[in-house]
Amino acid sequence: MKIEKIEIFKGTVYYKAPFKISLGSSEQSDEVVIKIYGENGLYGIGEASPASHIIGETQETAIAASKVIASSLIGEDTDDLGLLFDKIDHSLLRNTSAKAAFDIALYDLISKEHNVPLSKFLGKYRKKIETDVTIGIMDNASAVKKAEYLKKIGIKRIKMKVGEEINSDLKRVEEVINTVGNGINIFIDANQAWKPKEAISNIRRFESLGIDLVEQPVIAYDVDGLAFVRKNTSSRIMADESVHSPEDAIRVVKKEAADMINIKLMKSGGIHNAIKIANISEAAGLPNMVGCMMEGSIAIAAGIHFSLSTKNVIFVDLDSDIDMKNTLTSGMMLPMENGFRMDDNFSGLGNLALNGEEISLVETIKEGSRQKAF
Ligand SMILES: [Mg+2]
Incomplete structure (x- = not known):
């Protein structure tokens, strides 16, 4: 055509x-x-x-x-x-x-x-996939309130942003764990905030709260630093900003710098390169999470379809569309039920139409x- x-x-x-x-x-x-x-x-x-x-x-x-x-x-x-x-x-x-x-x-x-739905065109692996929801950096009471709401709507996995002052980060995460920690898996994302040695001591303090998965503790380009942190902590380390392209994924694998890789379509340049990163990750034994920027429903739908067709994706972080006041598309919102995302069985990206x-x-x-x- x-x-x-x-x-x-x-x-x-x-x-x-x-x-x-x-x-x-x-x-x-x-x-x-x-x-x-x-x-x-x-x-x-x-x-x-x-x-x-x-x-x-x-x-x-x-x-x-x-x-x-x-x-x-x-x-x-x-x-x-x-x-x-x-x-x-x-x-x-x-x-x-x-x-x-x-x-x-x-x-x-x-x-x-x-x-056919895009997930079927890509080669469907599963019908639905679990998503976390992210809690940004905010005051403790607001973080606890959001966590309680997320638990109520069936979310089983929460990602908490950290990387400001360490004691206030620890306190906020601790309060959320104390409130909803029973039955909810909580992990943290520092978005490159720490130097490698600082990251090791900070992560050990989070580990004492029960945290065992940490996303991008050090600056994106410091893959050696990421490997150093991984070798000196017991948490699983997830690379996000350190991996944009398939070539970045190979670098992280070679340096044994991560236990998981966060794939985002906006970093990779779309699904065709996300497939390459997932294949590299799978061959190296590193599971993937599929994440997002603060993007709207079109890009989120594409991430969901990719995740439904990719075995190596173990859960997703595809939640930004539920935090928007408006949408660039009209028609039915993307479904999210009990913390799972699924395609809605229409062709293409579903019944999304531009608004x-x-x-x-x-x-x-x-x-x-x-x-x-x-
Ligand atoms: Mg991240």
Whole structure:
């Protein structure tokens, strides 16, 4: 099926409450939405969640990158999916959230063309998968209140953001454990906040509270430091910001720097590279979690479909859509039941359709407007 037209939109999702991690605080995500049209009006949708502090992109840069990527795809055939992913990867360096939006839109389009859910197109492994819900850095009373609510709605796994002042981090985590710890698995994410030796002493203090899984304790590039922390603590260490690409995953495996790898479509440049990271991880004996930026329902749906089709994913951290006041899509919300996420058995990304009131068109790329990338 020939790609006839690509539209680039922008839209913003607003959080129900400010979300704070060790890298900063935010109240909204400025997203880019891609719509790829095949023949007969059939289209696929994808979303970029640029997350400037993690992947170095903004809505503006993602729009600029999207124009370059769109130019490399227009007029091509969706039957050549492998070739199209190669064109996306080589259209420009990095800019992985923009690439993810095109990857997701292409997968949505082709699974709609085959009239199957994306998870089935990818090769379904399971019908549903457990998700955690994240509690950001906040005052202790608010953290306890949120944890109690999450327990009430059936959540069995909570991720707590840490990486501010260690004693207040410990106190907050301890209060949550004391309130809901019975029956709820709690782990922590420091988002690169600690130096390696500091991480070891901090993690040992969290271990005394019963914590046994720690995400990204040290700065992203310090894979040796991550390995040093792993060898000197008994917790499982999960690499997040240290692994964006398949090549990063190989580095972490070689240095024995992690016990788990957090895959995010926005870091990898979409599902086709997430599959490579999952394969590397599985061969090395490292399970995956699939995580998210503060992204909307299109990208979350893609993460769910990928997770349902990937054996090596043992649980997911796909929860940001439930923390949004608005959605860039109209129609039914993505299901989350008793802490599990599932596809809703429709074709493509489900019954997601763009909400015209929440997004605005930035650019239309047609064959005549094809630009040279370089
Ligand atoms: Mg993380």
